Amino acid sequence: MQRRAAAIYVAFFLVVGAASFSLIATASAPQLSFENPDHSLSEGESITVDGEEYLVQDISAETEEGELTRSGTLNTTNESARYAIEWANDSTVTYDGTDWTVSTDNESETFTLTEEIDRAAILQNDSDVENETTTVDGQEYVVERASGNESRELIPVDEYFPAPETREYAVGDEIENVENETVTVASVTTDAATLEYFAPETTEIAVSDEANVTVGSTTYFAHFPDNSTMVLTQEFETYDQYEEEVAMQTTMTNGLWGVSILSGLSAFFLLGLAYLPSRY
Incomplete structure (x- = not known):
């Protein structure tokens, strides 16, 4: 009788466990779908938001x-x-293949570009003078190389080096080829001269699956039902309901797994007890 009763209970627990497992195996996961999404788009399609x-x-x-x-x-x-x-006052800028020093005049709303003379390069390219200048009694000179018995000659730097080129611009003037653009002098202050130009600008918006995205002034919920479709919708309550269904199914699945495992352990335990040797 003991073994018969155990066999009945073992069969009962096995049936319960199998039933629980079959429910897990056949249960379908909740599907996220929207009845009337604002936009269902493929690659290359466009929408208009806020004009x-x-x-x-x-x-x-x-x-x-x-x-x-x-x-x-x-x-x-x-x-x-x-x-x-922005070209800051007293800064060095490169324009038209040359380095210039910027000097701004707030009162006249103008600024001046003064060419920077590369003295070191000029001296190195002139074999008749030393590569470095010298200072005598506070005056800077270029030193001419001595030839034979002739003494070295000192040439004032202002006489030797070419006068730097200057260019003056006022608010409203156009300057060509600044960063490959034609710019307009927008303003001049004691701190800087501001140049402006207008050109196309592309802004990218990254869109993630099952996340909010703001397009213009409108916030959408984004969903990708397949590998080629982007859905933008404001049916936020549909997604909230979907999350509740997912949470509910997870709870149910965990419970069924518990029933299956407990049923299997119970059947194994009862089977073991049924075949224990009797003391009587």
């Missing part, structure tokens, strides 16, 4: 350590974005 056009630049899917991650990129182009360049 600006946003293009789906790319949609990608990557698998890392067995986990699939989808993402995408939106971009928008401002055809007339303002760019500003």
Whole structure:
């Protein structure tokens, strides 16, 4: 009788465990879908938000350590974005292939570029003079090399080196080929001269799967149902409901696993007890 009763209970627990496991195996995961998304886009398609056009630049899917991650990129182009360049007072800038010293005049709203003379290069290229200047009684000179019995001649630097070129610009003037652009002098202060130009500017927006993204002044929930579609929607409550269903299924699955494992252990324990030798 003991073994018969044990066999009945073992069979009962095995049936319960198998039933729990079959429920786990056949249960389907909740699916995230939106009935009326604001936008369902493919690569190359665009939307208009706040009067600006946003293009789906790319949609990608990557698998890392067995986990699939989808993402995408939106971009928008401002055809007339303002760019500003500042030339600080007393700084050195390179323009038109030459180094210049910047001097600003706030009162007249002008600034002056003064060419920087490369004295070291000029001296090295002139075999008739020393490579370094010398100072005598506070005056700087270029030293001419001695020839034969002739003594060295001292040439004042202002006489030897060429006078630097100067260029003056006022607010409103245009300057060509500054960083490959034609710029306009926008303002001049004691601190700096500000140059500006207008050109297209592209802004990129990274879009992650199952995350919020702000496009213009509008916040959307982004979802990639497959490897080629980007869904933008404001049905946030649908995603909240989906998360609740996922959490509920996780709890149920964990419970069923517990039933399966406990049933199997119980059946094994009862089977062992049934075959223990009797003391009587």
